[in-house]
Amino acid sequence: xxxxxxxxxxxxxxxxxxxxxxxxxxxxxxxxxxxxxxxxxxxxxxxxxxxxxxxxxxxxxxxxxxxxxxxxxxxxxxxxxxxxxxxxxxxxxxxxxxxxxxxxxxxxxxxxxxxxxxxxxxxxxxxxxxxx
Numbered sequence: 001x002x003x004x005x006x007x008x009x010x011x012x013x014x015x016x017x018x019x020x021x022x023x024x025x026x027x028x029x030x031x032x033x034x035x036x037x038x039x040x041x042x043x044x045x046x047x048x049x050x051x052x053x054x055x056x057x058x059x060x061x062x063x064x065x066x067x068x069x070x071x072x073x074x075x076x077x078x079x080x081x082x083x084x085x086x087x088x089x090x091x092x093x094x095x096x097x098x099x100x101x102x103x104x105x106x107x108x109x110x111x112x113x114x115x116x117x118x119x120x121x122x123x124x125x126x127x128x129x130x131x132x
Contacts, residue, residue, distance in 0.1 A: 004043045008124035009036035011054075011108045016092075023129040027098040033067060033091040035110045035124070039077055043114065044085045047076040050114045052089055059128075060104035067091040077114075101131045 001007065012021040014032050025031045033054065052072035056065040073089050075081025108126035113119045 001038060001040050003040040004120075005040045006043065006050075006112060006114045006120050006122050007038045008110060008112050008122045009038060011035045011110045011124050011126040013108070013126070013129050023127060025129060025131055027102050027131045028095055030095045031093050033093060033108055033126075035089040035091070035108075035112075037082075037087050037089060037112055037122075039082070039085050039087075039114070041085060043120075044077045044082070047078040048114050049076055049116055050074060050082060050112060052113075053111045054091055055109045056093065057107050057109065058101060058104050059106060061101065065093060065097050065101070065106065067093050067097075098131055104131045105129075106131065 012034055013025060014020060014022050014034060016030060016032055035052065051074040054067055054072055056067060058065055068091065073081065105128055107128050110124050112122045
C-alpha cells in the first residue's frame with residue numbers, strides 16, 4: 001500500500017462478538033457489521049482526519065436499516081478512534097430495527113473519506129445477506 005493511501009478491505013455481517021462472517025441472520029437477534037480499513041503508514045502517522053458512513057439497504061422492502069452509530073465513525077488516525085494502520089469499524093444493528101424484515105435480502109455500502117482538503121475516498125460493498 002502507498003504510505004499516503006487508504007483502502008476499505010471488505011464489509012461483512014457477523015453475530016455479536018464472533019470472528020466469522022454470517023450471511024444468514026435471525027431477525028430476533030442483534031448483529032454486527034464489520035468494515036475493514038487500512039491506512040498507509042505516513043497518513044496514519046500524522047493523524048489524518050477521517051469520516052466513515054454506512055448504509056444497509058433492505059432490497060426486499062426498498063428501504064434502509066439503521067445502525068449504531070447511525071452516522072458512522074470520525075476522528076483522527078493514530079488515536080483511539082483509529083489506533084493502528086489496519087482497523088475494523090464495528091457497527092451494531094439492534095434486533096428492534098429488524099422487526100418485520102423476515103426473508104429480506106440486504107446489502108451494505110460503506111464509504112471512508114480521509115483528509116479535509118482534496119480528500120481521499122474509498123468505497124466498498126458487502127455480499128448480499130438474508131434476514132430470517
